[in-house]
Amino acid sequence: MNILDQIVNDKRKEVTLKKSLIPINQLEASVLFERETISLAEKLRNSNTGIIAEHKRRSPSKSVINQKVSVSEVARGYEAAGVCGMSVLTDGKYFGGSLDDLLLARASVNIPLLRKEFIIDEYQLIEAKAYGADVILLIAAILDRKEIESLSKCAKSLGLDVLLEVHDEEELHKSIMPGLDMLGVNNRNLKTFEVSIETSKELSTLIPDEFIKVSESGISAVNPIKDLQSYGYKGFLIGENFMKTENPGQSAIDFIKELEK
Numbered sequence: 001m002n003i004l005d006q007i008v009n010d011k012r013k014e015v016t017l018k019k020s021l022i023p024i025n026q027l028e029a030s031v032l033f034e035r036e037t038i039s040l041a042e043k044l045r046n047s048n049t050g051i052i053a054e055h056k057r058r059s060p061s062k063s064v065i066n067q068k069v070s071v072s073e074v075a076r077g078y079e080a081a082g083v084c085g086m087s088v089l090t091d092g093k094y095f096g097g098s099l100d101d102l103l104l105a106r107a108s109v110n111i112p113l114l115r116k117e118f119i120i121d122e123y124q125l126i127e128a129k130a131y132g133a134d135v136i137l138l139i140a141a142i143l144d145r146k147e148i149e150s151l152s153k154c155a156k157s158l159g160l161d162v163l164l165e166v167h168d169e170e171e172l173h174k175s176i177m178p179g180l181d182m183l184g185v186n187n188r189n190l191k192t193f194e195v196s197i198e199t200s201k202e203l204s205t206l207i208p209d210e211f212i213k214v215s216e217s218g219i220s221a222v223n224p225i226k227d228l229q230s231y232g233y234k235g236f237l238i239g240e241n242f243m244k245t246e247n248p249g250q251s252a253i254d255f256i257k258e259l260e261k
């Protein structure tokens with residue numbers, strides 16, 4: 001069994017357990033459920049930099065990245081840097097995140113927040129909304145076309161933007177459909193952890209223009225971004241490069257300054 005299968009197996013158990021403990025109507029009673037969301041797709045469309053900065057404590061590929069920083073501080077730093085949005089890992093077992101991280105980020109900033117999670121059930125979309133997310137991620141590698149369709153429909157009905165993540169041509173063809181706001185190409189293979197920016201370049205021409213293109217993972221310098229912009233990419237999801245430093249917010253500030261030069 002590869003790591004992705006393992007994560008999804010655990011996630012199914014987790015969601016079943018949570019459903020039995022916290023009913024949907026309790027989530028819907030959250031004050032945040034009424035909050036008007038901010039569109040990440042819109043921000044990316046109007047930006048020349050397009051950075052989506054991530055909060056990630058650890059990962060299966062790198063183990064510990066940063067266990068010391070406070071989510072609120074990171075969020076405020078990212079906002080000050082002028083990012084288009086922030087991605088918050090909420091998976092606990094493999095990434096050391098939580099829904100409380102999302103909540104703390106929401107309480108700290110006014111930028112679009114992406115719930116970075118292995119979504120397999122509508123319940124997790126209701127959770128995302130209740131904890132202050134604006135955007136959700138759907139991963140083509142773990143969903144079939146029907147599931148992508150129903151989950152994205154449900155997300156849209158909650159006012160959430162949808163970022164669909166693919167890694168190869170097959171996943172792209174399987175999942176391309178209206179109702180997705182952004183198409184993310186993950187440069188990291190979630191099954192083997194291999195990273196190559198070439199993946200984004202190769203898939204770029206296959207993505208129809210109506211979707212905002214986002215390049216994800218393995219970005220640690222501004223030159224690759226300039227390169228990817230010429231392939232039509234408007235969004236760049238960066239985690240480790242900021243999180244591995246002592247002050248991720250400051251790193252994002254320096255990075256975006258450099259990109260704007």
Ligand SMILES: O=P(O)(O)OC[C@@H](O)[C@@H](O)c1c[nH]c2ccccc12
Nearest residue numbers: 186216217218219237238239240241
């Ligand atoms: O830390 P990086 O290499 O900059 O990558 C960030 C982000 O793309 C990565 O965390 C990610 C992309 N897709 C995912 C799906 C699940 C968990 C994590 C991810």
